[in-house]
Amino acid sequence: MRTSELFHRKTVFSFEIFPPKKTASVATVYHTLSELRGLSPDFISVTYGAAGRGSNLTVKIASDVKSRYGIESVAHLPCLYLTKAEVLETLRDLKKNGIENILALRGDVSPDAAPKTDFRHASDLVAFIREHGSFNIIGACYPEGHPEAGGIAEDIRNLKTKVDAGTDQLISQLFFDNDFFYAFLERARAAGIHVPVQAGIMPVTNKKQIERMAALCGAALPKKFRRAMEKYENDPTAMRDAGIAYAIDQIVDLIARGVDGIHLYTMNNSYVAAKISGAVASLLQTDKITA
């Protein structure tokens, strides 16, 4: 199923998982998946290692999400380190494995390798997929602006190009202050971007994770969030529970404001995903179709 078809029916609730770094640990992801299955997400997306690492695992796991676990799947595909021929091969592989949804990404520049030159922006990949296959195409968006863009206005102009190239839906970068998301959405709609936008929520469960995430994506850390994290930084259980509670609080507010969907960055932690899913399940059941 094309995941973009879900939005007119419901508030979409999805998970993101990543393939383990070591092939030997692949079994752990299947253990996580058996637990996530019970939470009935609308789809699960599978990340793809930066600089082209891990493509085979992404396709394999995304394929298993669908065929073994009966959950709709999305394969991430960053293009900066791929040639057109390699993308064509991946598209064939995805088709063969019954995967209908691609998160089309540029990817980050690695300090260890020069990018290939076939695709410069995610919008190039979106146009290429449109031309060469029949997939539901998802794009990334940035409520606080992409760090390389010269401000949010420029980033939204580039996002419009990506949507016009054939993007069917968007998933946002993580954020901890919902006001950034609402302001972004207003600007995106005013710029003529009308595809569904899912809010990306990352439950923060340890201090290292916050530092890494904030450095990577530049998300602002609100005072309320910092206070809780500082108070519990030496108590792993309390820190985890505070992170879960913070994410639930964000999601409740987003659903109350009529968000198109929530995409939970699970970090392969099924305990955290279960706590959050359980807390918001009844809010998600409200059917958007009024009879």
Ligand code: FAD
């Ligand atoms: P783009 O849409 O190409 O944007 C990147 C930058 O270029 C922005 O500053 C934009 O304003 C600018 N830009 C875009 N188009 C143009 C244009 N035509 N002219 C000039 N400037 C332009 N990375 C991975 O490696 N693997 C993953 O699995 C992965 N999953 C992700 C999932 C989500 C939901 C998100 C939000 C990010 C994910 N990333 C992943 C990270 C992503 O690859 C990086 O954020 C990357 O830096 C940007 O990718 P993009 O697809 O948004 O790029």
